[in-house]
Amino acid sequence: MDLRSSTAESASGRAPTRAGALLALLCAANLLAIFDSQIAGVALPSIQRDLVLSTTEAQWIISANLLTWGSLLLLGGRAADYFGRRRIFLAGLSLYLLTSLTAGLASNGGTLVASRAAHGVSAAMMYPTALSILTNTFPQGGPRNRALALWAGMGGVGSTLGLLVGGGVVNAWGWRWGFYLHVPITAAMIVIALRLLPRDHVVSRPRSLDLTGALTITAALGLLVYGIAQAPADGWTSPKILGIGALAIVGVALFVLVERRSAAPLMPLGILRSRLRAGGNLVIFFTTMIAFALSFLYSLYAQEVAGYSPMKYALAAAVASVMVIIAAYVGQAALNRFGFRPVAVTGMVLFGAGALLFARMPVHGSYLADSLLPLVLEGAGLGAATLAASAAALTDVAGHEAGLASGVNTATTMIAGGLGVAVVATVAASRTGVATGPAALNSGFQAGFASGAVMALVGLVLAIALLGLGRRARAAQVAEAAPVQEVS
DSSP states (O other): OOHHHHHHHHHTTOSOOHHHHHHHHHHHHHHHHHHHHHHHHHHHHHHHHHHTOOHHHHHHHHHHHHHHHHHHHHHHHHHHHHHOHHHHHHHHHHHHHHHHHHHHHOOSHHHHHHHHHHHHHHHHHHHHHHHHHHHHHSOTTHHHHHHHHHHHHHHHHHHHHHHHHHHHHHHHHOTHHHHHTHHHHHHHHHHHHHHHSOOOOOOSOOSOOOHHHHHHHHHHHHHHHHHHHHHHHHOTTSHHHHHHHHHHHHHHHHHHHHHHHOSSOSSOGGGGOSHHHHHHHHHHHHHHHHHHHHHHHHHHIIIIISOOOHHHHHHHHHHHHHHHHHHHHHHHHHHHHHOHHHHHHHHHHHHHHHHHHHTTOOTTOOIIIIIHHHHHHHHHHHHHHHHHHHHHHTTTOOGGGHHHHHHHHHHHHHHHHHHHHHHHHHHHHHHHTTOOSHHHHHHHHHHHHHHHHHHHHHHHHHHHHHSOOSOHHHHHHHHHHOOOOOOO
């Protein structure tokens, strides 16, 4: 069946078509990926207690997933073009199902972290392939724009549902069911995909998959996060940590060398040659570091210090997700009028203020007096800064590079999230040391929140220095196309 003709039929007001059902499947894949990330955050304190993990060990449950997802994202999109979209999408769904099952069955932290890392691989296969299928199914113009709008909206829906459903499931049945929940959903999606997706007919393949580049950057980032996580125990100047840091730097240098010499590089470095695009991606990097860092710490604070149940935490944190959506729409009007820099600067200032308020959280704080305002500021800062930085990162991108620029933007988001969690977990663990009890934990979390404010300051400086080059009209045009990524 010709899916493009099906789309036209649907657009003309006839009965729902195969293309409409396929769009629902692809949007479900996007929703599922974000949904899973939020459930993992809700379940983290319960996992930490059950498997007896330290804060630095627990952060790997989040970081390992984000690092493999982000660093292999571009490879996943390239593999779909090389082997066929149907094959890679089904392979990603199948691995997603398997890793959800093994995560629920994990009996120790190492097994769970390995499952979450493999889960990130499945998301890196599934996410860009689903977007590629959508783009190639719906014709350019109104049908594709409507499909992309629905796709992008699933991020906010998945984030909120992940908090509320995840909180309810973990609260009622335990953290393992937060992962088991994905198994029947993913199985149903596989059956539907087998029926809906047309057979692959790869006409022209990319010249190279650039496996060397993908594996090099993944290894370099993994070493970097491992070094950050181990530094409090081994010492920042110990030979082990210095050696790991040196290897990470060598890995990044090798990645740049491989990309420069590759006939078909995974990430053509020229995409970041524009100061505005490079600045947009740098601001996105720090925005996402802060967002994941604050969400990680607040989940631990709320459930381990304040004594919230998983469901109460989910309801408390949902206000940040709602504020992301509100701030994004308000920010779009401001972006049209004032340009990239003022909106991004405002977002970073809000982020920094929220982090500083979090850093003053008392052991026996109340939600209304101590948590509500910083959560509102966090969500508003994320919505504004992400919108402005994403718009800047997609400015002056040629049509044939639009997919690549979006992929770099998304990959930056995932990688930065993993690093942000690792940094604040390390800072918190360094402050807490071997002490136990709510007061000691809270002291560590306060230090971690303060480090989030430092990240916001760096992001603020970058926004002021790099995001002032675009004309307002151009900013408005790009803002209309830039999807808001829900990462809180």
